[in-house]
Amino acid sequence: MTLVDERSAHTEVVPRASVRAVTKVFSQGSQAVTALDGIDLDVTPGEFVTVLGASGCGKSTLLQLLAGLDKPTSGTVETSSQPALMFQESALFPWLTAAGNVELALKLAGVPRKERPERVQELLELVRLGAAGDRRVHELSGGQRQRIALARSLGQGADLLLMDEPFAALDAITRDVLHEELSDLWQRTGMSVVFVTHNVREAVRLGQRVVLLSSRPGRVLRTWDIELSQPRTIEDPGVGALSAEITAALRQEISRHAAA
Amino acid sequence: MPQPDLVKESPELASVSDGLDALEQAPPRRRRIDWTAIVAPILVLAAFVGIWHFVWWTAWKPESTLPSPATVGQSLWTSITDGTALEAVWTSLSRAILGFAIAVVAGTVLGVLVGQFSLLRKGFRPILSALQSLPSVAWVPFAIMWFSLSPGTIYFVILMGAVPSIANGLIGGLDQTPPLLRKAGVVLGAGRLQLIRKVLLPAALPTYLTGLKQGWAFSWRSLMAAEVIVNSPDLGTGLGQLLENGREMLDMPSVIASIFLILVVGVVVELCVFAPIERKVLRDRGLSASGL
Ligand SMILES: Nc1ncnc2c1ncn2[C@@H]1O[C@H](COP(=O)(O)OP(=O)(O)OP(=O)(O)O)[C@@H](O)[C@H]1O
Numbered sequence A: 001m002t003l004v005d006e007r008s009a010h011t012e013v014v015p016r017a018s019v020r021a022v023t024k025v026f027s028q029g030s031q032a033v034t035a036l037d038g039i040d041l042d043v044t045p046g047e048f049v050t051v052l053g054a055s056g057c058g059k060s061t062l063l064q065l066l067a068g069l070d071k072p073t074s075g076t077v078e079t080s081s082q083p084a085l086m087f088q089e090s091a092l093f094p095w096l097t098a099a100g101n102v103e104l105a106l107k108l109a110g111v112p113r114k115e116r117p118e119r120v121q122e123l124l125e126l127v128r129l130g131a132a133g134d135r136r137v138h139e140l141s142g143g144q145r146q147r148i149a150l151a152r153s154l155g156q157g158a159d160l161l162l163m164d165e166p167f168a169a170l171d172a173i174t175r176d177v178l179h180e181e182l183s184d185l186w187q188r189t190g191m192s193v194v195f196v197t198h199n200v201r202e203a204v205r206l207g208q209r210v211v212l213l214s215s216r217p218g219r220v221l222r223t224w225d226i227e228l229s230q231p232r233t234i235e236d237p238g239v240g241a242l243s244a245e246i247t248a249a250l251r252q253e254i255s256r257h258a259a260a
Numbered sequence B: 001m002p003q004p005d006l007v008k009e010s011p012e013l014a015s016v017s018d019g020l021d022a023l024e025q026a027p028p029r030r031r032r033i034d035w036t037a038i039v040a041p042i043l044v045l046a047a048f049v050g051i052w053h054f055v056w057w058t059a060w061k062p063e064s065t066l067p068s069p070a071t072v073g074q075s076l077w078t079s080i081t082d083g084t085a086l087e088a089v090w091t092s093l094s095r096a097i098l099g100f101a102i103a104v105v106a107g108t109v110l111g112v113l114v115g116q117f118s119l120l121r122k123g124f125r126p127i128l129s130a131l132q133s134l135p136s137v138a139w140v141p142f143a144i145m146w147f148s149l150s151p152g153t154i155y156f157v158i159l160m161g162a163v164p165s166i167a168n169g170l171i172g173g174l175d176q177t178p179p180l181l182r183k184a185g186v187v188l189g190a191g192r193l194q195l196i197r198k199v200l201l202p203a204a205l206p207t208y209l210t211g212l213k214q215g216w217a218f219s220w221r222s223l224m225a226a227e228v229i230v231n232s233p234d235l236g237t238g239l240g241q242l243l244e245n246g247r248e249m250l251d252m253p254s255v256i257a258s259i260f261l262i263l264v265v266g267v268v269v270e271l272c273v274f275a276p277i278e279r280k281v282l283r284d285r286g287l288s289a290s291g292l
């Protein structure tokens, strides 16, 4: 969808990411799967967009395209710089310590060796794991791993963070805490976030804008601008009401496939 | 990165988060020595020597074919005190180390090159596996015809024994690298070479190490086969030559003592070099080491 910001009236806002008429077809032998069909999406600086959709609707595919890990079949994907990407599993390198993982991100981003230790410590403290730097990946819990992965992503210095169901495998309390930490960090850093999830409440809790995708093929079905103020919690009545509305739309979309 | 300003976060969030961390804390690593793993093999060895002594005592075979453990021990002791054992061990070991080092370089370069392209991987893996199962003695006549009785023959046989295992281990490791880690590396901005050095090679390390260990075992075996066959005074006396000289002089105690030395060198290198490296690599990744 196109975003017409009031600000663009006088100063042109350069989007952090812009997806234009993107179609992605996976062809495996005779069966071609159209994962995405005619997707348009702009992400402005500092914006938090959540992408919702049923399983298999192409959410991960969209992020892979944005991250440059794959090419669209047609259409264009532009980003202002290489975005950072967080996966459902932490994807930390098990041969490095927590600090080593963060340091590698800094190294690959071209941060000089001398400055790295201090920056690593800053980033670890930002995700509240300042004392866990020399821990090995297997010695961290799921929630801690995702926080280190977040620190690593931040270390990349990207202005756009892509998150693919990063908290889906965590228990509810840990997820709540990470929601708070993420909201907090987002507001403090001014980076843009595209957050993919199939959890409606999570999408409403975090995002400024919720984009609902349809399944097979993935198209933008509808978007909601979220006016609720931050900080908010997942229990807020406003979050609940909007979630109910979006859930209804999502269920309707899913039932459409049963009828077909 | 846009610098975060130091906004204070809610103390409640901090304490919940810290509480979760405390609960999630992994138990501290314990390290203790498993004495049974050391004592049990010694007991088995002692029992074996006991049975050997008993069979010798029954005089089932003539002394020249089955000497007593004491006679073999005597022979071993003599060869150690007069320096022949040490010289032979050193000659063989230095050959094995040099040959293995060349094999590591060759196997690693081959593995990295082949590992980059899935078509090459598909083409090379079965051939390397086939070469791995070819007994390296088979290369000895071939090598003699190429290099005659020179060190070249010995090193050629070592290389043919070790390179396939090393290359195959590395290629296998590269093949098994989780695509997720490769993607993570690409997203972090790693170029092609950085991706190989910082992500693919470290990810392949455990399998590569297994290949190296096997490569060393094959080096050592191939070397012994080559030394037994390629026996010429100008080549110096390695353990294989010591073994063959013992046979020529019908000196059974010396033959058994040589076999013992060959075994000991193999076991010592495995236990003192490869086992600790493997244990450290696996422990760092939270994988358990198998065996010792
Ligand atoms: N590499 C691939 N080859 C063939 N088909 C693929 C490939 N990747 C994804 N697909 C197909 O494209 C569709 C979208 O997949 P995608 O992983 O983007 O969905 P998703 O919305 O992330 O699902 P989930 O919620 O389960 O993570 C699915 O039907 C999937 O089977």
Ligand SMILES: [Mg+2]
Pocket (backbone or CB within 6 Å): A059, A060, A061, A164
């Ligand atoms: Mg997905």
